[in-house]
Amino acid sequence: MYGAGFGFNIFKRGDHQVVQFRIDVINDRFVSASGSLLEEAMMFLGETVTAPALENGAFRRDYVEAEKTTVLKRLEAIINDKIRYAAERCVEEMCGDDVYRLNALGQKDDLPGIGAASLYQRYDEWLQEAVWDLYVAGDTTLEEVAELASQAFRLPPGEPANYSPPAPLPPREEVRTVTERLDVRQGKLNMGLTTGCLYGSEGYPALLLYNGLLGAYPHSKLFVNVREKASLAYYASSRLDGHKGILTIQSGIDIQNYEKALGIIRAQLEAMRRGDFSREDIAKTKAMLINQLRELNDSALERIGFDFSAALAGRTMGSEEMIRAIEAVTPEEIVAAAQNVRLDTIYFLRDLKGES
Amino acid sequence: MEKLDYPKMQETLYFEKLENGLEVFLLPKPGFSKTYATFAARFGSIDHRFIPAGSAEERIVPDGIAHFLEHKMFEEPDGDVFSRFAAHGASANAYTSFDRTVYLFSAAGHVAENLRTLLDFVQNPYFTDENVEKEKGIIIQEIEMYRDNPDWRVYFGLIESLYQRHPVHIDIAGTSESVRSITKELLYECYRTFYHPSNMMLFAVGGFEPEAIMELVRANQSAKSFGPGGPVTRIKEPEPMEVRRRRLETHLPVSLPKCLFGFKDEPVERPGDEAVRRELTTKLMLEALLGPSSDLYQELYNDNLISDNFSFEYQLGPGYAFSVIGGETRDPGELERRVCEHLYRAAERGVDAQVFERTRKKRIGSLLRMLNSPEAIASEFISFRFKGGDLLKAVEILESIGPADAEKRLREHARADRLAVSVVRSKPA
Numbered sequence: 050m051y052g053a054g055f056g057f058n059i060f061k062r063g064d065h066q067v068v069q070f071r072i073d074v075i076n077d078r079f080v081s082a083s084g085s086l087l088e089e090a091m092m093f094l095g096e097t098v099t100a101p102a103l104e105n106g107a108f109r110r111d112y113v114e115a116e117k118t119t120v121l122k123r124l125e126a127i128i129n130d131k132i133r134y135a136a137e138r139c140v141e142e143m144c145g146d147d148v149y150r151l152n153a154l155g156q157k158d159d160l161p162g163i164g165a166a167s168l169y170q171r172y173d174e175w176l177q178e179a180v181w182d183l184y185v186a187g188d189t190t191l192e193e194v195a196e197l198a199s200q201a202f203r204l205p206p207g208e209p210a211n212y213s214p215p216a217p218l219p220p221r222e223e224v225r226t227v228t229e230r231l232d233v234r235q236g237k238l239n240m241g242l243t244t245g246c247l248y249g250s251e252g253y254p255a256l257l258l259y260n261g262l263l264g265a266y267p268h269s270k271l272f273v274n275v276r277e278k279a280s281l282a283y284y285a286s287s288r289l290d291g292h293k294g295i296l297t298i299q300s301g302i303d304i305q306n307y308e309k310a311l312g313i314i315r316a317q318l319e320a321m322r323r324g325d326f327s328r329e330d331i332a333k334t335k336a337m338l339i340n341q342l343r344e345l346n347d348s349a350l351e352r353i354g355f356d357f358s359a360a361l362a363g364r365t366m367g368s369e370e371m372i373r374a375i376e377a378v379t380p381e382e383i384v385a386a387a388q389n390v391r392l393d394t395i396y397f398l399r400d401l402k403g404e405s
Numbered sequence: 406m407e408k409l410d411y412p413k414m415q416e417t418l419y420f421e422k423l424e425n426g427l428e429v430f431l432l433p434k435p436g437f438s439k440t441y442a443t444f445a446a447r448f449g450s451i452d453h454r455f456i457p458a459g460s461a462e463e464r465i466v467p468d469g470i471a472h473f474l475e476h477k478m479f480e481e482p483d484g485d486v487f488s489r490f491a492a493h494g495a496s497a498n499a500y501t502s503f504d505r506t507v508y509l510f511s512a513a514g515h516v517a518e519n520l521r522t523l524l525d526f527v528q529n530p531y532f533t534d535e536n537v538e539k540e541k542g543i544i545i546q547e548i549e550m551y552r553d554n555p556d557w558r559v560y561f562g563l564i565e566s567l568y569q570r571h572p573v574h575i576d577i578a579g580t581s582e583s584v585r586s587i588t589k590e591l592l593y594e595c596y597r598t599f600y601h602p603s604n605m606m607l608f609a610v611g612g613f614e615p616e617a618i619m620e621l622v623r624a625n626q627s628a629k630s631f632g633p634g635g636p637v638t639r640i641k642e643p644e645p646m647e648v649r650r651r652r653l654e655t656h657l658p659v660s661l662p663k664c665l666f667g668f669k670d671e672p673v674e675r676p677g678d679e680a681v682r683r684e685l686t687t688k689l690m691l692e693a694l695l696g697p698s699s700d701l702y703q704e705l706y707n708d709n710l711i712s713d714n715f716s717f718e719y720q721l722g723p724g725y726a727f728s729v730i731g732g733e734t735r736d737p738g739e740l741e742r743r744v745c746e747h748l749y750r751a752a753e754r755g756v757d758a759q760v761f762e763r764t765r766k767k768r769i770g771s772l773l774r775m776l777n778s779p780e781a782i783a784s785e786f787i788s789f790r791f792k793g794g795d796l797l798k799a800v801e802i803l804e805s806i807g808p809a810d811a812e813k814r815l816r817e818h819a820r821a822d823r824l825a826v827s828v829v830r831s832k833p834a
Contacts, residue, residue, distance in 0.1 A: 129663075266487070280542030301549070332492065344512075
């Protein structure tokens with residue numbers, strides 16, 4: 050199919066484990082071959098998902114065993130990338146028993162108990178129960194796609210279902226601090242914070258501004274103060290997961306500078322609570338957020354991702370509506386959002402030196 | 406302004422070489438919201454020995470200085486550049502590689518303002534003892550971050566093993582020691598030598614109107630004065646074809662060993678068609694023999710010797726050319742042996758014509774799909790241009806490469822005496 054790209058991915062959005070299958074093909078006008086690449090692609094996708102290869106009513110045993118090894122390797126490989134490892138460990142420590150602590154790929158210990166028959170049984174149940182969203186972006190029509198989809202996907206009839214909202218993390222009395230040691234040169238300082246606000250809710254645009262002012266951009270407080278002014282780090286940023294209502298901070302620092310970096314980051318959180326940011330800072334942050342939403346238009350995958358995020362939050366919200374909401378945010382609303390942001394967990398990955 | 410049509414690609418490119426020597430390329434993409442613009446200097450980590458502008462004597466500069474200069478360009482007397490871009494919603498960034506430094510922004514509006522900001526900040530160096538000193542802490546943390554990164558260490562471990570003298574083996578960011586020795590005087594000297602418009606190119610892709618943008622660039626450039634410029638004299642060091650060492654092992658905490666190996670190739674001395682053709686042919690050959698659709702890939706996967714991160718690439722630039730093959734594996738020795746034997750055997754028996762044809766079709770499809778991404782277009786366009794080629798002609802070249810070319814390339818490339826291996830594994834208990 051002229052270098053069609055096919056892939057699948059499993060990720061977390063809020064408390065949901067989302068499985069994504071995707072395929073992209075070039076426009077038929079670039080190739081001289083007869084027939085439609087879109088049709089071929091849809092048939093391929095439909096068959097892959099809803100009519101997988103079976104033997105004796107179960108998945109093929111050799112495939113299942115090979116994939117168990119692959120999943121195990123991928124889970125074990127998280128430790129290779131220390132930035133990612135520290136980020137995942139911080140969220141894990143923050144979440145206690147909440148499902149959000151889990152990696153999207155699941156838990157290592159469950160792998161040995163998975164067999165070809167039990168896995169297919171579960172897959173079949175999942176095909177029946179799961180909420181499905183099919184997106185096609187390109188030079189086509191809804192009619193054409195609906196017709197192809199009804200042929201390609203062998204799914205049971207039913208009504209479209211909705212996604213359930215995530216469970217909030219229980220509030221913590223005192224900030225939890227966790228230190229972990231590994232054979233590393235650079236320390237990773239990560240923090241987990243609760244925001245009390247979810248994607249799609251009324252206060253969410255103000256929380257986007259909060260995150261932008263605090264740490265999403267090179268003009269944000271974390272980059273300016275931790276990196277540019279104090280020269281403590283190469284990266285220092287914050288990231289918002291609106292589907293769980295949590296915010297994380299990450300930075301790579303010299304191990305000796307732990308207290309210093311922590312102090313500067315805490316001071317930025319405090320400054321946000323006091324409303325210590327200028328009108329220009331707000332204007333820049335709004336310009337950046339709005340620009341990101343406008344850039345979505347050029348990428349089919351990102352447009353799909355944006356719409357899916359809204360669907361997951363039980364909303365239908367276009368990017369233009371989001372842009373208007375961001376433009377309307379006031380400094381007072383950002384300060385109000387800041388009052389609900391609570392530091393929950395501090396996680397520090399450091400070296401083995403001086404370990405008792 | 407020249408207008409170049411590529412009917413096969415359904416693209417139109419606009420080009421002008423300005424009086425000061427700057428080459429400007431504009432690729433309008435009607436209907437795109439975004440503009441992605443890049444301003445690139447022919448100055449990378451390999452440019453460490455040269456005759457500075459206005460001097461007669463050769464200079465050897467500290468490792469990592471091109472990358473240091475990249476960081477420092479973002480500082481301006483009136484504050485930093487990121488804020489200026491942010492006011493117009495643009496994300497700015499930069500990267501340094503072996504042979505180039507690239508400054509860029511992406512924005513869905515205010516193209517004129519953002520483009521002026523890009524041109525002006527890169528053409529306005531502002532270094533002080535204090536701001537140079539302050540940057541060292543940041544860059545040293547960047548170096549430390551990469552030293553903890555097994556993928557980077559195994560990759561650079563391979564290049565260090567392949568090359569004895571050529572500066573491609575020098576880490577792009579340098580070391581903490583080399584970075585500490587950098588001064589504002591050295592930075593200005595590098596700036597004057599390598600950032601003359603005649604040593605740079607501007608490439609923009611996106612939803613803009615080419616005439617207006619070209620006029621903006623012309624006006625911006627003609628209002629500035631630069632010295633005479635001219636080609637930079639780089640001092641080359643002769644590189645023997647023997648590898649520095651056959652094998653390098655590094656210890657870092659990893660779940661499974663990481664193993665990369667590659668062959669050192671004869672360099673292509675001048676940019677031009679030969680360099681571009683060589684690169685495309687080698688990549689096609691590697692894809693046909695080692696790609697996910699190959700028999701070998703399936704065998705290695707089934708034998709649990711590779712996972713989906715197995716990859717291969719071919720790097721070619723001024724004075725260097727090498728392949729990089731491998732990934733995570735339970736048994737580095739076995740992986741290397743199986744892949745190399747497969748390549749040596751294919752060199753004797755030849756490449757299957759059907760497999761080759763399928764691979765070529767796949768490459769052409771990937772190239773066309775890549776043209777949806779402004780970021781990918783820009784990075785590849787610069788890469789082709791610096792090699793003396795044209796990205797938009799890559800499909801034509803691919804169509805002219807046959808299985809016999811791939812076989813010839815394989816026999817030249819896969820030579821046991823030019824092989825090196827780099828392994829990163831956990832420290833034995």
